[in-house]
Amino acid sequence: MATRARDRLVETAGRLFYTEGIRAVGVERLLTDSGVGRASFYRHFAGKDDLVATVLRQRDVKWRQNLEKSVAEHGGGPLAVFDALGAMHENGDCHGCSFNNAVAETAGTDDVVRRLAVAHKNAVADYIKGLLAGAGYSARLGEDGMDELAWRFVLLVDGASMASVRDGSSAPARRARAMAEILLNAAESGETERSG
CATH class of the missing domain: 1.10.357 (Tetracycline Repressor; domain 2)
Known part of the structure; x- marks a missing residue:
């Protein structure tokens, strides 16, 4: 399950960062669109910058x-x-x-x-x-x-x-x-x- 949450975050971030821009997409939007909770986000990534690098x-x-x-x-x-x-x-x-x-x-x-x-x-x-x-x-x-x-x-x-x-x-x-x-x-x- 944890891997799926990470994958959803990366997939959602990749799509949103590419179509809307990195700065335009905040953590709240990533959580909402991916359906991943805040605790899970921070379990996988140190923050948005870490997610950007992964993407x-x-x-x-x-x-x-x-x-x-x-x-x-x-x-x-x-x-x-x-x-x-x-x-x-x-x-x-x-x-x-x-x-x-x-x-x-x-x-x-x-x-x-x-x-x-x-x-x-x-x-x-x-x-x-x-x-x-x-x-x-x-x-x-x-x-x-x-x-x-x-x-x-x-x-x-x-x-x-x-x-x-x-x-x-x-x-x-x-x-x-x-x-x-x-x-x-x-x-x-x-x-x-x-x-x-």
């Missing part, structure tokens, strides 16, 4: 698993990242990147949130770097060039995610894909600038 850790794993699965379904190449992103945003129910949102809401003052966001983005960049390597770009670009290109892809992913919130559509992911294709073409022709 972000879980979101990181789930989001990256979904990305990897969708990228594979879209052919597995580097550009498939944007096809996968577009598929995630097709229903218009996108509220942006949970990690960017959390950092913005805490104005970068919450070290735990910031560290989790940095770790998430590093993991996404590493994944993209692996896709680039699998497509043969490491021989052309070298380690530094691969890092730079992966981070440019992450920047496009972040921008497309935010623009999807604004537009309520997957069109920004298609535009980001077109930009990423230009980056890949430049890398193939040796025109990629290797410095930031």
Whole structure:
């Protein structure tokens, strides 16, 4: 039973934090919507900040698993990242990147949130770097060039995610894909600038 209460809290918090924002959702709302009592909440979490960190850790794993699965379904190449992103945003129910949102809401003052966001983005960049390597770009670009290109892809992913919130559509992911294709073409022709 105790595990179910914890799971309900995490599931409810994940949904509410993503759709309404971390600051907008207080402990009372979490208790009401999850049906979990206050004593049970504090048995599982030291406070709301602890719950936020748990939700972000879980979101990181789930989001990256979904990305990897969708990228594979879209052919597995580097550009498939944007096809996968577009598929995630097709229903218009996108509220942006949970990690960017959390950092913005805490104005970068919450070290735990910031560290989790940095770790998430590093993991996404590493994944993209692996896709680039699998497509043969490491021989052309070298380690530094691969890092730079992966981070440019992450920047496009972040921008497309935010623009999807604004537009309520997957069109920004298609535009980001077109930009990423230009980056890949430049890398193939040796025109990629290797410095930031």
